[in-house]
Amino acid sequence: MTTAHHITRKAVQVAIDDLCAKKVHFGKNEIEALLNIYKTITKNQDRMDRLKFRDVLHNSFDMTDDILMDRVFRAFDRDNDGYISMTEWVEGLSIFLRGTHEEKIRYAFTVYDLNGDGYISREEMFQMLKTSIIKQPSEEDPDEGIKDLVEIALKKMDKDHDSRLSFQDFHDSVLADPLLLECFGQCLPDHKTVKAFLATFSSGSLKKNGF
Structure with missing residues (x-):
């Protein structure tokens, strides 16, 4: 099992370049803001575990169903290593918050x-x-x-x-x-919670949402 590492400035830059190349539904400044939220949640570690992610789903998006929160985690965790990396976090939120139909x-x-x-x-x-x-x-x-x-x-x-x-x-x-x-349960955030979460980028008031 790999150990967690502190997030370096270089690692953040590599993630930003990678995400910009993948054309996620966020601009560069928004990607930086999302990575700052990630660093706050993980206390500057380079991976997010299931419990921390569930806290985000529960506190920011009002999700409560254990089965579906676990499945949302797995949908974000693309390499299936049991953690959400910085890139997986932004790629997942790109669909979760602004995905096409x-x-x-x-x-x-x-x-x-x-x-x-x-x-x-x-x-x-x-x-x-x-x-x-x-x-x-x-x-x-x-x-x-x-x-x-x-x-x-x-x-x-x-x-x-x-x-x-x-x-x-x-x-x-x-x-x-x-x-x-x-039809089989809530797996996406509603409009109200999306708006509130997106507002944390522009206002920079991350503490309001528990970050």
């Missing part, structure tokens, strides 16, 4: 494909809906209601009728009905 569809599918096999299965839908739906006290078995929702989702989105959602199924369904983008 296509980028957000691909991202949401990655989050919802819990086992990473390229499909969203009945079991995965059930697991996500079970944690994201508010429990209503009733006589009925709540699991039955969730199973009904899974069947409704499949009926609406499973274009090739193989009882699971491929990326193409999900993509075509969301293009036809954009409200389906987060």
